[in-house]
Amino acid sequence: MLDQPTQLSSNGLAARFAAVVGESHVSSDAATLRLHSEDIWKRSASPAVLAVAPATTEELSRVVALAQASGLTLAARGASASYTSAHLPVRGETVSLDLSRMNQVLAIDPASMTVTVQGGCTWAALNAALKPHGLRTPFWGPMSGLVSTIGGGLSQLNAMFGAARYGTSSESVIGLAIVLANGEVLRTGAGLPGAAPFYRNYGPDLAGLFCGDGGVFGIKAEVTLRLMRIPAHEDYVSFAFKSGRDLLLAMAELSRAGIASEMCAFDPGLSEVRMKRASLAEDFGTLRRVVAKEGSLFKGIQQAAKIALAGRDIMEKDDFSLHLIAEGRSAAAVAADIAEARRIALEAKGREIENSIARLIRVTPFPPLNSILGPSGERWAPVHGIASLSAAPLVFDEVDAVFTAMQAELKAAGVFCGYLYTSLSTNALIIEPVFYWPEEHYSIHEKLMEKQHLARLPALPENPAATAAVIEARRRIIEVFARHGCGFFQIGRTYPYRESRDAASIALLEGVKALLDPQGMFNPGGLGLTGGSKG
Numbered sequence: 001m002l003d004q005p006t007q008l009s010s011n012g013l014a015a016r017f018a019a020v021v022g023e024s025h026v027s028s029d030a031a032t033l034r035l036h037s038e039d040i041w042k043r044s045a046s047p048a049v050l051a052v053a054p055a056t057t058e059e060l061s062r063v064v065a066l067a068q069a070s071g072l073t074l075a076a077r078g079a080s081a082s083y084t085s086a087h088l089p090v091r092g093e094t095v096s097l098d099l100s101r102m103n104q105v106l107a108i109d110p111a112s113m114t115v116t117v118q119g120g121c122t123w124a125a126l127n128a129a130l131k132p133h134g135l136r137t138p139f140w141g142p143m144s145g146l147v148s149t150i151g152g153g154l155s156q157l158n159a160m161f162g163a164a165r166y167g168t169s170s171e172s173v174i175g176l177a178i179v180l181a182n183g184e185v186l187r188t189g190a191g192l193p194g195a196a197p198f199y200r201n202y203g204p205d206l207a208g209l210f211c212g213d214g215g216v217f218g219i220k221a222e223v224t225l226r227l228m229r230i231p232a233h234e235d236y237v238s239f240a241f242k243s244g245r246d247l248l249l250a251m252a253e254l255s256r257a258g259i260a261s262e263m264c265a266f267d268p269g270l271s272e273v274r275m276k277r278a279s280l281a282e283d284f285g286t287l288r289r290v291v292a293k294e295g296s297l298f299k300g301i302q303q304a305a306k307i308a309l310a311g312r313d314i315m316e317k318d319d320f321s322l323h324l325i326a327e328g329r330s331a332a333a334v335a336a337d338i339a340e341a342r343r344i345a346l347e348a349k350g351r352e353i354e355n356s357i358a359r360l361i362r363v364t365p366f367p368p369l370n371s372i373l374g375p376s377g378e379r380w381a382p383v384h385g386i387a388s389l390s391a392a393p394l395v396f397d398e399v400d401a402v403f404t405a406m407q408a409e410l411k412a413a414g415v416f417c418g419y420l421y422t423s424l425s426t427n428a429l430i431i432e433p434v435f436y437w438p439e440e441h442y443s444i445h446e447k448l449m450e451k452q453h454l455a456r457l458p459a460l461p462e463n464p465a466a467t468a469a470v471i472e473a474r475r476r477i478i479e480v481f482a483r484h485g486c487g488f489f490q491i492g493r494t495y496p497y498r499e500s501r502d503a504a505s506i507a508l509l510e511g512v513k514a515l516l517d518p519q520g521m522f523n524p525g526g527l528g529l530t531g532g533s534k535g
């Protein structure tokens, strides 16, 4: 039940939403509203007053129009697998727009090489539907893809599967159907009216306007993506480096060479966390999947045995480890790519190590989200910057200097840090410091983690001092990234987007916001835009 009487209950608005989506798809119980008012980083101080879950574009359009006519604020929610306060309610009378029922793969068209999904479809569901056709999208998902949605991923932009070759999630987009604040549906791309678009570029790139918008311009109801055949061959190689600088220099050269489909790396801190979790050898389910993926039982058992034997000890304690996956149409082409990766990495002071981790990344691309709490139940949150290949080593040195300057403070507060590094196409690297700190968990952790995993972890008490230390470190690190002109995904209400734009861009962005969402009802304050009379 609602805690206080609101406009929604007093004038029967809840019933009017129910008339559109059905009574069972409008929630006002305190537990649901609390869950919908959190992301992995933060809990809103002014929770949503209602959660409404439409199932079709038509229902979505009527819900949005009703919200606008009623002067409400709307916060679209995929899985809340993000950590930049992007969809948290910031003022009273916010309705959580729950996209979990808009989870369908609407049409797969292998002849035109397109797929159309609803905005709330997960990356895991998309890949499962495409696999029998031997197809996938070029960028094919973030590691949170078991739960995170394609609409959320396009609103935030993503890194990971396919990103080292094809770039971010928006690079796979052909067309979008966007529900605007007045309920009108805007469709982008080339194609006949009423049919799915088959090509993105037709005049100005309207789809691009809504990619990375944090959901502040409209709601992604339907998404059409480009398809490709799943490459028949893949192989894996891993290397160890003695410094973050050497690692980034190697990653930059590997990116320029355009070898990898995925490339990710960990510093010794993050590797230590991984080692504190269950060892690879203990994870029988993973080994079973290794056997299944190899196609031949003999080869599969050989690979699984290699991984089990390598266990946790495939690198030294102070190693930065890099894991690269190459894919292609022929075994010979993939072998040539791996050989070139080896040449580049060894020349850049790398040492080849067992490739178990690279292999396991592909075996379970979308694992359960158990890593959102640390090995002793600590809270977890990353922060990141997208750096140019040439600037990345210097940016890393300066970020690391923040950790050195704050070392005593972070240690006293029990904060533990590590780094994840990934690459985007042939021209960018992502540096992602990751924090673990002793602090209570939220309902979102209970929702997203496997119950038996969560049950094994201690429940920690509230610890505002530790969180304050993380907030300060995050602030200083974002400042370093911004000073170097880094880009950011997941801008939400955390990264300085507006501040980094020139006056002409700000005028355009504010103008677009005022035109598409005149009351500023979608995620007010997102991207730093004021937008609309209510913003």
Ligand SMILES: Cc1cc2nc3c(=O)[nH]c(=O)nc-3n(C[C@H](O)[C@H](O)[C@H](O)COP(=O)(O)OP(=O)(O)OC[C@H]3O[C@@H](n4cnc5c(N)ncnc54)[C@H](O)[C@@H]3O)c2cc1C
Pocket: 039, 040, 075, 076, 077, 078, 079, 080, 081, 082, 083, 086, 087, 099, 119, 120, 141, 142, 143, 144, 147, 148, 149, 150, 151, 152, 153, 154, 155, 156, 157, 158, 159, 160, 214, 215, 216, 218, 219, 220, 221, 369, 371, 372, 489, 490, 492, 523
């Ligand atoms: C364990 C873990 C691993 C992760 N791995 C990766 C990774 O490999 N790569 C990566 O890039 N990120 C990763 N992330 C970050 C995060 O999962 C992604 O940013 C993801 O895209 C969030 O999707 P979501 O559906 O949960 O969106 P939400 O968090 O629900 O929403 C994100 C934003 O998008 C808006 N939004 C959601 N749906 C729509 C829609 N249909 N229309 C308009 N706006 C919408 C929301 O209002 C909000 O502003 C990871 C997170 C976790 C917890």
